[in-house]
Amino acid sequence: MHGHLTPPKPDEELNVTFIDKEGEEHNFQVAQGDNLLDIAQSEELEMEGACGGSCACSTCHVIVESDDMFEKMDEPDDDENDMLDLAFGLTETSRLGCQVKMSKALDGLRVKLPSMTRNLQASDFSGAKKS
């Protein structure tokens, strides 16, 4: 999986920035059509893709920093939204990385990786509720 993305053609590079859990920014120049999960994994960022990018889990959850950029994206389909419903720290601008493909309109995209470490509450031990 790692490092196998085709490099963008000269003058066709698109910029994307990932902001990791520590707040550190990672900027990459990528090609049109690359999805955020593949980019993150090929750059060895800490993003899981437990289902291999098939929209069957929520482990590649990202948060789009600006509302404007979020609006420019194709709307998430039902399958993606169903998975997002199970994601930790869901926000109004949450997406699954595997479903967001880079395009000219998304040049300069900035996404945050949600903090996975959630402080467990006593209610997590009741066993009744699915988060």
Added chain:
Amino acid sequence: MYECLPVPFGLVRFGVAPDHPDVKNCQDKFEQVASSPRFNFIGNIAIGKDLPLANLRPHYNAITFAYGATKDRKLGISSEDRLKGIYSARDFVGWYNGLPEHQALAPDLELGEEAVIIGQGNVALDVARTLLSHVDGLRKTDMTDQALNTLSKSRVKRVRVIGRRGPMQASFTIKEVRELLNLPSVSFEPIDPALFPPNATKLPRTPKRLTQLLVKGSSTPALQARKSWSLDFFLSPTSFNASNATPCTLSSLTFLRNEVKGPDIFASSATVSPTTSEILYPTSLAFRSIGYKSEAIEGMKDLGIDFDERRGIIPNDLHGRITSLSEDGTGIPGLYCSGWVKRGPAGVIANTMEDAFDTAESIAKDWENKEPFMAGTNGWDALQEDAATKNLRPVSWDNWKRIDVAEKKRGKAKGKEREKFTSIPDMLAVLD
């Protein structure tokens, strides 16, 4: 990593539904982990049975318990274990997924057209989907041939999925509901709109989307449907009734209607209490699906672990450090837990993954902080001899890969992803 079966992956192999192959892709990640030279898989050895826990202790710095929930919760109703036609959903899922211990289940799906599932979690919906799907759609999955054969003879046409509380409290997730609503030629009985909050658009995103989906229902009209299903709410079972003609066979279930209590009857935490109003559903097939349950491993006490029987978890500090109940919650050096045996049996792979990261972080931090660990360092090298004198047959990762190849080959011949070996001797026979 010790595993009681000769094959790895636990619930991903034996719990995740065969028609959810994408969810099983996390096995690729497990393969990557297993390829580390610092990882050692020792299959076909049950800790606590084949090898006493106490024998492990002198040879490791730390032990993490991540063995999940091996039992299911019971309703506690008389004749639940006695009548023919009542099955545990867990056993049924294990059976169609090829789990060796449930291969003799032989569920009889030819007794009648009605089936009742008690419980409204995702396991309940998996069972419903399996009963309602056209069997030809499952033939390409890794469901066992035996299960496909039984399902092809099923007479079940009508499935009720019954919950103690209402739709706003149900624990199923939206993907599983949507799949059922989208099954071709399967209709869904509309839910009474009074069970939903009057202003559903103001709900938080997750309950709002689920409510909208449930209200919308299925696009298949009842008259054109081959099979149908319903979600029935606010009902608690009180008895399984035998048939007069064949006294050992289920013929109906009696439920008491519940009423919802509390200031907000639509809150996910709302509770219910029984009324005196009864309802009887005739059925010859019922599945119990009210949750899984972890149990202690024999010998845990010797390590100072007080398994919490009530909650079905190993007492821990919420981050996987096992604590002793008797000594005011002090940690037990070198002992950790993760997954369902740490948190309780709920949640999807994302939850379990996060939980594993959390425990791993605890171990790494403790090591960095020079907290006390156990003293052993020789691990499996030291235990091998022990296993040999007990005539155990450990299965390595390379051994598993050979079983894997053999299963895929068997599957290919039938146009399936794999045909699992459903008994331990058959798995081991590949290695002879």
